Amino acid sequence: MSPPSTESTPTDELGAPFVAAPGAVIAERYELLALLGRGAAGSVWEAKHRVLASRVALKLLDAHLGRSEAEAAELLARFRFEAQLSARLGATVRNVISVHDAGAHEGLPFLAMELVRGESLEDRLCRGSFDRAEVGLVVSDIAEALDGLHDKGIAHRDLKPANVLCVEGEGSTPRTTYKLADFGVAKMFGEALPELVQPKQTATNMLVGTPAYMSPEYLAGGGSVDGSGDRWALAVMAYELYTGRLPFDGESWTAVAVAITSGDFEPPSKVLGRRTPALDGFFVRALAQRPEHRFGTAEQLAGALVEALRSDSTLGAAPPSPSGALARAQLEAPSAPLEPPGGTPSDEVRERSLEAPEPAQRRRLVSLVLFVSSALLIALGVALYARVDRASSEPRISSSAVEQPTVEQARIEPPSRAEPEPPRLAEAPARESHEPSAPPAPERARRAPSSAPASSPVAVEPRTPPTSTSEKRPTRPLPKEEVF
Secondary structure, eight states, X not given: OOOOOXXXXXXXXXXXXXXXXXXXXXXXXXXXXXXEEEOSSEEEEEEEETTTOOEEEEEEEOXXXXXXXXXXXXXXXXXXXXXXXXXXXXXXXXXXXXXEEEEEETTEEEXXXXXXXXEEXXXXXXXXXXXXXXXXXXXXXXXXXXXXXXXXXXXXXXOXXXXXXXXXXXXXXXXXXXXXXXXXXXXXXXSSOTTSOOOOOOSSSOOOSOGGGOOHHHHHTOOOSSSHHHHHHHHHHHHHHHHSSOSSOOSSHHHHHHHHHHTOOOOHHHHHTSOOHHHHHHHHHHXXXXXXXXXXXXXXXXXXHHHXXXXXXXXXXXXXXXXXXXXXXXXHOTTSOOOOTTSSOOHHHHHHHHHSOOHHHHHHHHHHHHHHHHHHHHHHHHHHHHHHHXXXXXXXXXXXXXXXXXXXXXOXXXXXXXXXXXXXXXXXXXXXXHSOOOOOOOHHHHTOOTTSXXXXXXXXXXXXXXXXXXXXXXXXXXXXGGOO
16 A cells, blocks of 8 residues: 655645636636646646637646645745736836736636737747847847846846747737746745735755746855846847757756757857857857856846847858857956947957958968078078089189289299290280280399399389389388398
């Protein structure tokens, strides 16, 4: 025999469970027409108000059925808080699904909400990623709703495409608008709405929301409840809308949590295979690990995203940017300033990235420059070597040797005593026609005395060349006894 169950059905004050079906009437005024969807907390029906003849979206809570009294009471308290909060926000904040009525019917709590003609953002995303214009519109509309919530001290805590509804344009609003829904796990962190009572959370250390959109500080358990977690989720959703994939994903909840806390994600340029430097810089800041490094408001985030989308709209294919971890390390470095307040990279960085050549072109250019430089250096070395070799093999002739004769050129053999040698005047022209010769010897040298020994050379004074009369270079001095 099995032990008795600790769970029980709802208390009698809620009445017997009610089974929803088309044609059924809720609280004597809402007639169910068609099922719109079903979630973890219950189901949503299209219904007709029998008195006003208007159409509403009726949310029926049945998740409390089959639970313990404590769990059922907590779910009912949250449902009631969601109804009160949605009613207050829908009347004062743009792009928020408003609530018109609330109550219970035969043990089944319900909310009568604004009926939206369209689909959820999750259903739209299943058909493919969004273009730049659509991404900018979605993020801008939801950012306006989030700032309205945060100004009133409310954190949504479960922002994801399934909780965003696409409202088809009609009348004065031809374009599709996007509205935030489902405040079932919202939490107050301010005192702007003192009349609302925050339901107590009986379970401790329990994470609320969808893991893929949770911020790293929330997963670590040290983050305070404020708007930073919603802005993180909005950045994750923007990445998903533009690339068609989540920035942090895994096969299990633990793998997703590890990916988020590590902070490493692929930039859009790598995912899409085209140049998106501004978007890469935007997501580095929007998905920074530390909240103080992100955008201060959702409006700032949306404005920076729209500017980045506009900046990258004219760029073509390009190599991917560094991974998120590397880019974030550069962002968080003490010596490097953070991204500009607008969230987009500076114009100087953007222009520099646009003017930079492709890596393949850069490599070819560097190779060409190195080849030309090497060829020039080799040619210069060969020329210098040939010049030095030619200079070392040729005799060096000074200007003085060309302009005037040397002592050896001035020396002549004295004629013998028996037969004096007459001057060779007739042979001079013949020698001058073939090669240069020394100037004729002086007259005193030709008339050497007969008493001079035959073996003694006669030193003569060289005659100054006719081409230079102002400069005389003396020859080696001779002994006095040999000079006449």
